[in-house]
Amino acid sequence: MLEEKGTNQYYITRQDSTESNARSYPRKFPFALVKAKGSWVEDIEGNKYLDFLCGAGTLALGHNDDEINKAMAEMLASDFPLHTLDLTTPVKDEFVQTVISNLPKELSENCKIQFCSPSGTDATDAALKLCKTATGKSSVIAFQGGFHGMGHGALSCTGNLGAKNSVNGLMPGVQHFPYPNTYRDSFGLSGDASINACCEYFERTLKDPESGITKPAAVIIEAIQGEGGVNPAPAKFLQTVRRVTKELGIPLICDEIQCGMGRSGKLFAFEYAGIVPDVILCSKAIGGSQPLSIVIYNKDLDKWQPGAHTGTFRGNQLAMKAGTIVLNRVSKPEFLAEVVRKGEKIMARMNEIKSKVKIIGDVRGKGLMIGCEFINPKGEKDCAGIFPANGDAAAKVQKLCFENKLIMEKGGRGGSVMRCLCALNISDSEIDQAMDIFEKAVLAVDKEY
Numbered sequence: 001m002l003e004e005k006g007t008n009q010y011y012i013t014r015q016d017s018t019e020s021n022a023r024s025y026p027r028k029f030p031f032a033l034v035k036a037k038g039s040w041v042e043d044i045e046g047n048k049y050l051d052f053l054c055g056a057g058t059l060a061l062g063h064n065d066d067e068i069n070k071a072m073a074e075m076l077a078s079d080f081p082l083h084t085l086d087l088t089t090p091v092k093d094e095f096v097q098t099v100i101s102n103l104p105k106e107l108s109e110n111c112k113i114q115f116c117s118p119s120g121t122d123a124t125d126a127a128l129k130l131c132k133t134a135t136g137k138s139s140v141i142a143f144q145g146g147f148h149g150m151g152h153g154a155l156s157c158t159g160n161l162g163a164k165n166s167v168n169g170l171m172p173g174v175q176h177f178p179y180p181n182t183y184r185d186s187f188g189l190s191g192d193a194s195i196n197a198c199c200e201y202f203e204r205t206l207k208d209p210e211s212g213i214t215k216p217a218a219v220i221i222e223a224i225q226g227e228g229g230v231n232p233a234p235a236k237f238l239q240t241v242r243r244v245t246k247e248l249g250i251p252l253i254c255d256e257i258q259c260g261m262g263r264s265g266k267l268f269a270f271e272y273a274g275i276v277p278d279v280i281l282c283s284k285a286i287g288g289s290q291p292l293s294i295v296i297y298n299k300d301l302d303k304w305q306p307g308a309h310t311g312t313f314r315g316n317q318l319a320m321k322a323g324t325i326v327l328n329r330v331s332k333p334e335f336l337a338e339v340v341r342k343g344e345k346i347m348a349r350m351n352e353i354k355s356k357v358k359i360i361g362d363v364r365g366k367g368l369m370i371g372c373e374f375i376n377p378k379g380e381k382d383c384a385g386i387f388p389a390n391g392d393a394a395a396k397v398q399k400l401c402f403e404n405k406l407i408m409e410k411g412g413r414g415g416s417v418m419r420c421l422c423a424l425n426i427s428d429s430e431i432d433q434a435m436d437i438f439e440k441a442v443l444a445v446d447k448e449y
Contacts, residue, residue: 008032008043028409029402036063039423039430041407049405050434052422056409057226057258057369060285060326062423067329068288068322075321084315086115095320098327099282102267103296106276112299117311118291118319120257120283121149126309127279127295128153128171128218131251133308134301137217139173141206141250144186145228145413146179148220148255148281157220159228175213177202179225180237183362183373184413188383199240206244218251218279223269226258229412230364230371230419238273245278251301253279257293258369261285262330262424265340265367272366285330288322330424336367339424342431343367346420349435357446359393361386370420373412377449389416393445400441406434 004010011032015023031043039062042048054062061068075082081089100108114130116122132138142148142157149155155164156171164170178186178198185194205211223238225231245252254277259269261284266272268280278301283293291313329335347363350372354360361375374394375387382388391414398418401408411417422434 006044008045011044028398029407038062038064039426047405049402049407050430050437052406052408052420052434054421054423055289056284057263057421058284058287059289060261060263060330060424061288062425063289065289065325068325071321071325072290072318075318080317082317083313084317085312086310086314089317091317091321091324092315095324098324099286099294099296102327102331103280104271104276107280107296107298110299111296112302114295114297114309115311115314116293116295116309118283118287118293118313118316119149120255120281120293121151121154122311123257123281123283123293123295124148124154124157124220124255125151127220127253127281127297128157129309130295130297130301130304131218131253131279134303135217135251137215139175139214139216140171141175141177141213141216141219143179143221143225144176145181145225145231146176146220146222146255147225147227148222149257173216175216177205179221179228179231180234181229181231182234183364184386184389185384190384195234195236199237202237202241203244206248206250215248216250218253219245220253220255222255222259223272224259224264224366224369226369226419227411229373229417230369232264232269232364232366233273235273238270238275242273242275242277251278251298253277253281255281257281257283258421261326262336262339263367263369263421265336265343267331267336269366269369285326286323287316287319288324288326290316290319290322292316292319292323335424339367342426342428343370345428345431346370346435349431350438353435353439353442357442358449359390359446360442361389365420368420368422368424368426371412371417372419373417375416389414391415393449394418396445396448397438397441400444401437404437404440406437408438 008031012030034044035042116126145159148157153171156174180195180198187197254270278298280296350363358377362373374390376390379388394410394416
């Protein structure tokens with residue numbers, strides 16, 4: 001029986017017959033969207049959902065922000081050029097100056113910006129090319145659990161094996177080091193012991209003449225791992241990585257594609273450690289809901305030649321106009337303070353739920369980048385006394401949340417971490433609604449254990 005055109009299933013069936021098998025979100029959220037505003041989306045059948053995914057963190061100010069839409073509408077009505085390659089415009093100049101004015105002083109007085117094709121993965125690839133060109137080196141150090149995109153070079157630096165196992169011949173020369181996870185540590189340690197082990201391993205290995213690892217062109221790191229399960233890097237670890245890379249003359253790339261633009265409660269998540277990287281990767285929220293990615297870097301690295309990295313759609317003027325508005329709003333101290341407060345509210349509620357059930361092992365994050373890790377309390381504990389990750393429970397919670405009109409995405413090892421990537425200007429009442437739905441789902445799944 002054919003589905004009626006006005007139903008979700010009609011469009012999902014058509015999508016299934018025409019789109020790539022690589023599509024992912026429609027498998028978890030089988031609906032067709034027709035309207036979106038703020039923290040809410042509406043499907044073609046009139047169902048309204050609270051959106052705690054927001055374009056994987058792209059929509060810092062939610063869907064269809066009034067100020068952003070007004071500015072873009074005025075551009076569209078003015079015949080302003082929308083597609084300019086890397087030619088400059090007053091809109092682009094204002095965007096660049098706004099970006100620079102929000103950088104740490106050490107970098108703002110000594111930086112360049114490369115506009116890339118509009119996805120974060122291209123920013124990653126551009127940064128790798130930049131550092132290889134500037135240093136003459138070929139290898140790269142990344143971290144277990146990291147995610148830097150799905151392009152050839154970016155995927156090589158990504159920790160998750162799911163998308164890598166079937167792709168032969170990825171960029172060679174990438175070494176993955178342990179990243180501190182004080183709940184599920186690579187060394188089977190916990191707390192300060194975990195952090196200290198990662199710090200010591202990083203420094204000793206890079207300074208060991210018998211390590212087998214040659215001096216790399218760059219070290220790339222997320223200050224808060226997103227897809228890897230919302231793992232904030234402890235300040236001590238980031239400070240160690242920055243100190244060691246400076247001592248050895250290795251460019252440090254901080255990937256702020258997801259954790260940047262105010263999501264952590266700081267404009268850039270690396271600010272929590274008081275460090276300044278050589279290279280910053282920005283995408284997602286920096287385009288103000290439109291596609292945009294940039295690489296910000298120390299001008300001492302600017303050794304490549306004209307045309308060394310190009311991209312047809314690197315001149316998205318609508319994104320630059322929208323991005324300027326986002327930067328001006330989210331960079332305000334009072335706005336960032338609210339992000340921190342709202343994040344603490346969500347974490348407090350999740351920890352309250354955790355105290356009632358057996359299937360939540362950890363709640364962690366900073367600002368409005370929060371993860372809740374599910375465990376199997378019937379499984380065998382590891383050497384640190386931690387139950388195994390439970391992607392099955394997380395998937396069931398996700399499904400129940402969706403059925404009750406809340407969109408949340410999973411991540412982490414085995415998809416065991418439910419993640420909060422809501423709009424930064426979400427209201428307290430919307431947080432309460434979302435957490436009520438989340439608690440109901442968790443309590444239902446917990447009964448199975």
